[in-house]
Amino acid sequence: MALGIGVGLDRLLSSGDNGEHWGESVVAEGQGVPFYEPHQAGISTPQPEHLEFAAIDVASDSVDDLRSLLQEWTVAAATLMNGEPYEPTAAERASAPADPGEAIGAGPARLTITIGFGPSLFEAAGKERFNLASSWPKSHVPLPPFRGDSLESGRSGGDLCVQACAEDPQVAFHAIHVLLRIAEGVAALRWSQQGFGRTSSTSREQPTPRNLMGFKDGTNNVRAEDKREMDEHVWVQPSDGPAWMEGGTYIVVRRIQMLLDVWDATSLEGQEGAVGREKVSGAPLGQEREYDPVDLEAKKDGELAIPVDAHIRLASPDTNGGQRILRRGFSYTEPSLAGSGQLDAGLFFISFQRDPQRQFVPIQRRLAANDALSRHLLHTGSGIFACPPGPQPGGFIGEGLFA
């Protein structure tokens, strides 16, 4: 790695400085998310407003380099989530600063850093990598193609992922920036995605936000407070294996462009029928209030209130053998598609699940085939990563991988 964490970050970490602040920096109290927990932060943590996501490829073929990278990232992640300020040393005046500095004074801003491992970290072109074959969860394979996929390789895959979420987009960007600097010479950015405005509620304390189609999104999400549901649908259990993933989860990301020109020209009735909910209130069709239970059999004027191809019908646990996923996505908007005259905007879908093969894959297969909403969406990016449990103090994220 180009930087020793000796220059800056670990000094701050070892000082245990949580209260004293350097220079003009002011760390807002109560804005830090704990790092050393049984589960990695950024999964059941209440979702903040901003995302910077990076998929990273490892160039080195040395398992020592990979282990060192994860060790340094762990120290850096703990430091960054604590909002610890940058402090140049005399040595840094003549060398490049360890921390590029754009988050000085911003505080922790509820930053979370979540790290995952793609299938390509274990095997590429049929060859084992990093001597990790015995650690490879057998179900952790690339997602299958889905009908209508329009995936771009420059927005898909990756050996590693880092999800940085924060209330301040500059803090999220900074976290990815620092981790990429630490990786220099060992691993490099494959693709990145920024997002804003959570598109799911992951806690009962948060109101349901709207996506860029104007609908409330995530009303029936798994909530972090529902420990039983989290264990059943999100956290890898001892019976699942492998042992190093116990208490971890699998993250699926999909960059989903919304075809807003056609959607915007669709009648309100047509939009509500495609979603299966009222636009303004968020109530399931046939009901009155957002949190009224979804009744897939309810009739209106002799017809099903929720059409057969409505999104909430096809995504419902009742239609999917009880399977649920924890959604935690963000909206995105980017420079318009050249010459299209259209906004490039949509959803950077993120879900966490215990077993993507039993959860995300069949649900998405059903949606891609039949969902009325899917006709207004284009999946342009995709990734799947195994997120191990949180690290022990003194340990590092993914330590069990090397056991």
Added chain:
Amino acid sequence: MALGIGVGLDRLLSSGDNGEHWGESVVAEGQGVPFYEPHQAGISTPQPEHLEFAAIDVASDSVDDLRSLLQEWTVAAATLMNGEPYEPTAAERASAPADPGEAIGAGPARLTITIGFGPSLFEAAGKERFNLASSWPKSHVPLPPFRGDSLESGRSGGDLCVQACAEDPQVAFHAIHVLLRIAEGVAALRWSQQGFGRTSSTSREQPTPRNLMGFKDGTNNVRAEDKREMDEHVWVQPSDGPAWMEGGTYIVVRRIQMLLDVWDATSLEGQEGAVGREKVSGAPLGQEREYDPVDLEAKKDGELAIPVDAHIRLASPDTNGGQRILRRGFSYTEPSLAGSGQLDAGLFFISFQRDPQRQFVPIQRRLAANDALSRHLLHTGSGIFACPPGPQPGGFIGEGLFA
């Protein structure tokens, strides 16, 4: 236009509803910026955290279409800045809703909408457009090329621009989304840019933020409170002409990619020398505190404290015949450059000035030629637009253009 404003927006406007809210929507009090003012909002307004900027080309060659578009935009802008909620009508159930709805419940969020006219609105390919030759300010021509420019046509130019700024990125996006829908059939998006984290302070009430190079940016900006400075450097005066631009200003935008890999590998001394300020404190080199006056003659160890090629020396009013500009830019980050392994991030520079030919152009020429910081920057997009004064109640933005 595809939508009559009769469907939704003007109904809300004419109802004068500022306090009653529909359904679950809650409009935060005190979050609205006044619309009918002598100057357009979004220029001297304290800068919020988020930007959505659109450059738009007019396809129609009818001056009536252009006038109608500006009239409808004016009504919509007033409505949106008021944070007025979406309210579907019975008619809209069977037709497409006027408002796509993603900002329902978000409130005004200090939204400002600023509209400008590019040189290409007046003349294209040597031919007059819209019978506007007599209204064309003679100095309102495209920016000249600058050394090192790497402009992309898909990120540059435009007949019209709309700058939407807000504390909530979804509200800024929504404003552009609605205005583009209104324009359908008459004008279409040419390019767009989102930004976050203001990179200038435009009011004495705001602390100076940091850009993505980690430096405080905008310490010596023109401040909205300095009325004399605003009149001297920002607002078009009666002596400047043409009459329809009195109280208006010219906006220059530049998409400036930061070459962060090389910058990050530069020593702290090197970075501070290129900028001319200390990184953490923001103090001018040779001084102690951020707001200490810049002393271009100060010496340290017998050398100029602020190097001859430092950014703040070359951008200083002292180096530029007293000329100043009002900067109001935002950071941006986008999906990484394919295959580069690098973050695509930088500054969407925005400045407002009374006469770009006397202000932005000579300053940027000097920076492009000699500025040490410029070697770490790549200008990839560019635009210039004339922003007329604020509209009178009952009138519309740019009305004077058609007098």
